[in-house]
Amino acid sequence: MRIGELATGTGVSVRALRYYEEQNLLTSERTPSGQRQYPDSAIDRVLLIQQLYAAGLTSKSIADLLPCVVNGExxxxxxxxxxxxxxxxxxxxxxxxxxxxxxxxxxxxxxxxxxxxxxxxxx
Incomplete structure (x- = not known):
C-alpha cells in the first residue's frame, strides 16, 4: 500500500509516517518511480508505534523495543x-x-x- 493509504488506514499523518521511517520504526520499499510501498502488516506496526508513543515512550526507546515486541523475543x-x-x-x-x-x-x-x-x- 502507498503512504496515503497507510495514513488513512491508521489515522496517522503522512508526515508522521515519514518521521517513523527516519527513526527506523517503519520501513518501506520504493517503487521505480520513488513512491513508498508498505506491506499490509504496516498497519498493525503503526498502531503499535502509536500505542507506545501514547504510553510515553520515546522514539529511541520504541526503536530499541519494537523488534523484540514484534518478534515476541x-x-x-x-x-x-x-x-x-x-x-x-x-x-x-x-x-x-x-x-x-x-x-x-x-x-x-x-x-x-x-x-x-x-x-x-x-x-
Missing amino acids: ATPELLTRLAAERDHIDTRIADLTTARTRLNAVITAATTNLRTGQHCQRP
Missing part, C-alpha cells in the same frame, strides 16, 4: 525495561485519577453553590 534486560515503562504508566494513571477526583469535587461544589445562589468571590 525477550531478554531479562528487555523485561526489566518494559516493567519500568509499565510502572511509569501506572504512576501517571494514578496521578490523573487523583486530578480527576479533585476536579469532580470542584464541579460538585460549584454546581451546589449555583443551585443555592452562592457565587465564588474573587479575592
Whole structure:
C-alpha cells in the first residue's frame, strides 16, 4: 500500500509516517518511480508505534523495543525495561485519577453553590 493509504488506514499523518521511517520504526520499499510501498502488516506496526508513543515512550526507546515486541523475543534486560515503562504508566494513571477526583469535587461544589445562589468571590 502507498503512504496515503497507510495514513488513512491508521489515522496517522503522512508526515508522521515519514518521521517513523527516519527513526527506523517503519520501513518501506520504493517503487521505480520513488513512491513508498508498505506491506499490509504496516498497519498493525503503526498502531503499535502509536500505542507506545501514547504510553510515553520515546522514539529511541520504541526503536530499541519494537523488534523484540514484534518478534515476541525477550531478554531479562528487555523485561526489566518494559516493567519500568509499565510502572511509569501506572504512576501517571494514578496521578490523573487523583486530578480527576479533585476536579469532580470542584464541579460538585460549584454546581451546589449555583443551585443555592452562592457565587465564588474573587479575592
